[in-house]
Amino acid sequence: RKEVEQDPGPFNVPEGATVAFNCTYSNSASQSFFWYRQDCRKEPKLLMSVYSSGNEDGRFTAQLNRASQYISLLIRDSKLSDSATYLCVVNYRSGGYQKVTFGTGTKLQVIP
């Protein structure tokens, strides 16, 4: 099983739609979780951290389910500018250092 798995998509959704992505991770000792956004030919940029209690930032909601080892990202009222690849990132401590693992990314295309 891959350390961090995401559905690669693409998810094609109309403007205004709600879309959700899931990401599963294999290491139960994982400590911190993030969603990054990557535009074509650009660097990944932090979208939001994911906290145990769940967190919201405007139209974006992130949730963590430690029991089932997945995190989710919900985007409400999709905008054309939300079109990007969304990367799930999981950190854990391994042998005295921090291991950072990226998912393969989920591509979102918001259609007019």
Place this chain on the structure above:
Amino acid sequence: EPEVTQTPSHQVTQMGQEVILRCVPISNHLYFYWYRQILGQKVEFLVSFYNNEISEKSEIFDDQFSVERPDGSNFTLKIRSTKLEDSAMYFCASMSGAGNEQFFGPGTRLTVL
């Protein structure tokens, strides 16, 4: 706002040549990373660096690759003898502390001819 910078933005080289990709991480950060991304593919981990030494490296990071933090500000990735398949976008990232988010530089596009 502090940011990670990378130079050059684009490097073109001949197969077999050595290249050095440069990064200046955010100044108070402690963890440093190199990733690569072949066009249209996923972000791939190359190496992590902490406390002046490599903490982890991937299978991609073979003997042709090396990293250095020579002066407390720069963080470099050297590819000794480039191959065609090394053509990719190379991203540097830094992290302030354990479990925190990474900040990425804008990347260096390496083209090997």
